[in-house]
Amino acid sequence: MYLITMFGNLLIILATISDSLLHTPMYFFLSNLSLVDICFVSTTLPKMLADIQTRSKLITFEGCITQMYFFILFIGMDNFLLAVMAYDRLVAICHPLHYRVIVNPQLCVLLVGASWILSVLNSLLQSLTVLGLSFCTHVEIPHFFCELYQVVHLACSDTFLNDMVMYFASVVLGGGTLSGIVYSYYKIVSAIRAISSAQGKYKAFSTCASHLSVVSLFCCTGLGVYLSSAMTHSSESSATASVMYTVVTPMLNPFIYSLRNKDIKRALKILFQGNL
Numbered sequence: 001m002y003l004i005t006m007f008g009n010l011l012i013i014l015a016t017i018s019d020s021l022l023h024t025p026m027y028f029f030l031s032n033l034s035l036v037d038i039c040f041v042s043t044t045l046p047k048m049l050a051d052i053q054t055r056s057k058l059i060t061f062e063g064c065i066t067q068m069y070f071f072i073l074f075i076g077m078d079n080f081l082l083a084v085m086a087y088d089r090l091v092a093i094c095h096p097l098h099y100r101v102i103v104n105p106q107l108c109v110l111l112v113g114a115s116w117i118l119s120v121l122n123s124l125l126q127s128l129t130v131l132g133l134s135f136c137t138h139v140e141i142p143h144f145f146c147e148l149y150q151v152v153h154l155a156c157s158d159t160f161l162n163d164m165v166m167y168f169a170s171v172v173l174g175g176g177t178l179s180g181i182v183y184s185y186y187k188i189v190s191a192i193r194a195i196s197s198a199q200g201k202y203k204a205f206s207t208c209a210s211h212l213s214v215v216s217l218f219c220c221t222g223l224g225v226y227l228s229s230a231m232t233h234s235s236e237s238s239a240t241a242s243v244m245y246t247v248v249t250p251m252l253n254p255f256i257y258s259l260r261n262k263d264i265k266r267a268l269k270i271l272f273q274g275n276l
Contacts, residue, residue, distance in 0.1 A: 001251055002045045008254030009034035011268060019267035025088055025103045030257060032112055033081045037250035040074040043067060044145040044246055051144075061135075064146040065127055072148060073123035076173060080115035082215050083177040086184035087111075089208040094191045122169050129162045143242065181215055210257045217252060221245040 016022045016031040047067065051057055059067070091102050126148060133155040143150045152162045188208060195201045221244045258264045 001247055002041060002049065005041050005247070005251040005254075006038055008251065008258075009038045011271075012254050012257065012264070015264055015267035015271055018271055019263075022263060022267055025105075025108050026085070026092070027263075028108050029081060029085045029088060029112070033078070033085070034254065036074050036077045036081060037253055039070070040078065041247060041250050043070045043074060048144050059146065064141075064151065065130060068130065068146045068148055068151065069123050069127040071145065072126050073119050076119035076122050077115055078218065079174060079177045080119060081112075082211070082218060083180040083184075084111045084115065085211050086181040086215070089211055090184040090187055092207060093188050093204050118173070122173060125165060126169065129165050133157050133159065133162065145242075145246075147242065178219070185212065210261060213256050214249075214253055217249050217256075221249050 012034040013031045016027045044067065047059070047063075088103055092099050095102060130148070130152060133152070134157045135154065136156045139154050141147075141150050141154065148166065152159050152166070155162075185208075188204075192201050192204045195204060221241070258268065
């Protein structure tokens, strides 16, 4: 699954770079999402695979903090990029004549750059607050990677500040991006309903169907992680939900975007033919 995720997302990146017809805002954001997904799975899976091979479950405190930092960073980038892509589809469907003027290359770079800055600052803040905690010896994390919530609540010191920072980031960043996505699709659905022809409605909806599928998969698996943790308090069920969240979703993203996308299929065909 790790190799499929790496290979699939790498193909999306190579296809968008090699084909000049894919040098558009939508595919620029898609290639960034694929890059983030590669980094996202590489944060946890190589260590897990090494643990399986060596039959060891040990990780240093420094290694745990580092893994946590990059995990929070890339999960934040996933959230921001999905919100940015929703805005891109909003402008494309609701303001098609002004699309190239509004979503220009400068705005694309600005949106992606701002996403990176906010994600880095959030990840840095979360990691620094964990560094201020004290832990007892022989701490065992009931997970297959250093997940922030699990690590914080194994501390021997007071975690009030950490909880406040986590909840604040979840509400402001997570809730903000989700609200942006919901608002974008509310406007998109309203615009599609106003189209008179059935063919026009189908064409408009098909341009955002892949993104909507990825958002639904990402949000549903993410909610499954936290609901399973809150309701069952079982490390096994939480870890199973996390595998869906951290492994399955990044693996399926390239398939979702390529199977129903003629431009990606054409670019991949040209890419393979050029290398054979």
